[in-house]
Amino acid sequence: MSYDLVVIGTGPGGYVCAIKASQLGMKVAVVEKRKTHGGTCLNIGCIPSKALLHASEMFEEANHSFEALGIKTSRPKVDWKAMLAHKDKVIEGNVTGIDYLFKKNKIDVHTGTGRVLGAGHVEVKVEDGSTSIVETRNIVIATGSDVMPLPGIGIDEKSVVSSTGALSLEKVPNRLTVVGAGVIGLELGSVYARLGAEVTVVEFMDKILGPMDADVSRQFLRMLKKQGLKFKLSSKVTAVQKKGRALEVTVQPAEGEAAATTLDADVVLVAIGRRPYTEGLGLAEVGVELDERGRIKTDNHYKTNVDGIFAIGDVIAGPMLAHKAEDEGAAVAEMLAGQAGHVNYEVIPGVVYTSPEVASVGKTEEELKAAGIKYKSGKFPFSANGRAKAMLHTEGFVKVLADAETDRVLGVHIVGFGAGEMIHEACVLMEFGGSSEDLGRTCHAHPTMSEAVKEAAMATFAKPIHM
Secondary structure, eight states: OEEEEEEEOOSHHHHHHHHHHHHTTOOEEEEESSSSSSHHHHHHSHHHHHHHHHHHHHHHHHHHTTGGGTOOOOOOOOOHHHHHHHHHHHHHHHHHHHHHHHHHTTOEEEESEEEEEETTEEEEEOTTSOEEEEEEEEEEEOOOEEEOOOTTOOOOSSSEEOHHHHTSOSSOOSEEEEEOOSHHHHHHHHHHHHTTOEEEEEOSSSSSSTTSOHHHHHHHHHHHHHTTOEEEOSEEEEEEEEETTEEEEEEEESSSOOOOEEEEESEEEEOSOEEEOOTTSOHHHHTOOBOTTSOBOOOTTSBOSSTTEEEOGGGSSSOOOHHHHHHHHHHHHHHHTTSOOOOOTTSOOEEEOSSSEEEEEEOOHHHHHHTTOOEEEEEEEGGGOHHHHHHTOOOOEEEEEEETTTOBEEEEEEEETTHHHHHHHHHHHHHTTOBHHHHHTSOOOSSOTTHHHHHHHHHHHSOOSOO
């Protein structure tokens, strides 16, 4: 059978692309090597980690906040197997949902490993080694990303784990060393810290969360330390060795010749980033160009240098975020249908689902300074927000950055309870080129956490009321 479009990979970018293309009248098929759809995000990433984050946060609330709220209860205990069962049930619900959507949109599913033979032809290899060839007018590569390995450190997914193994440990470790203070490391590290593990995070840079706003990074680091996480910044892990039933982790300064130190751990989580997954796709054979980081080169329409072959998501340049891939999937489907698909890369939010959450959209202060853009800043703490006080969630703040002359909002950064939900009013505002005054003069319901966003905007163009 011949198709208008074949999408290789059914992660967030791939399945959205396929569904959108079908909605626009194309005959569509997908190729997926897993037995379930949803890619890393739904199977071993975003969704299962959020299930464990929520469960561990509820455990923390019951242990430390209930009494202050007037709730008397016996001390809760962790049933790790039940917690993992909850995570697995959440995964199942999401991946079966995509099966339903594919059937609803009349999308054919080819289970097996996809390989591009050339423009218009995709080979599908199944488990028994047999192959078939699918013909198509267009191919979209949406194979996502894989774990970035740490040189010299072998991952067995039992004692030295990636994010995949960290979601299915046999038990909560007594001591966990996390290599990398990025989003994945801090999210999973905070899960195990809440469940009783002694967590030490080793980070090569001198700050956590890499490109995040430095003000956010500093204050969030203080909050995490208050929660009991330990940090070794400007440091690198150079060896992990078995020491009886435990592990000995060798840590050296990122720069300089200072003596190495060691950490004892039961589990080491390697979370230093991800790399595009293009292995076995046959790209070199058909002449598809890659950049210096192994990402597929595309133009503004997601087209590679080979006619009829496109790419989206983690395999191309840009932030490795599920929602970025989704928007690209919809955009390329629209373009193939002759419409004007578009993604605004200046307004892609990023969220760290820790407690409190960290959310950001647009430029940081450091980026604005480096670009020589004159800006003004307004800030409002949740400690001055009535709803935050009522819920015992007063940590954090909202910061708004706007152009000094036009007042157009250039960036918004939030640390606080529910930050991942609050950031989206900033996204909508910025999509329409709104100003801090537009945001500050928009009526917000009282009492809500979102009032802090309004107050931060007021602090940007005038003065806040409640501080």
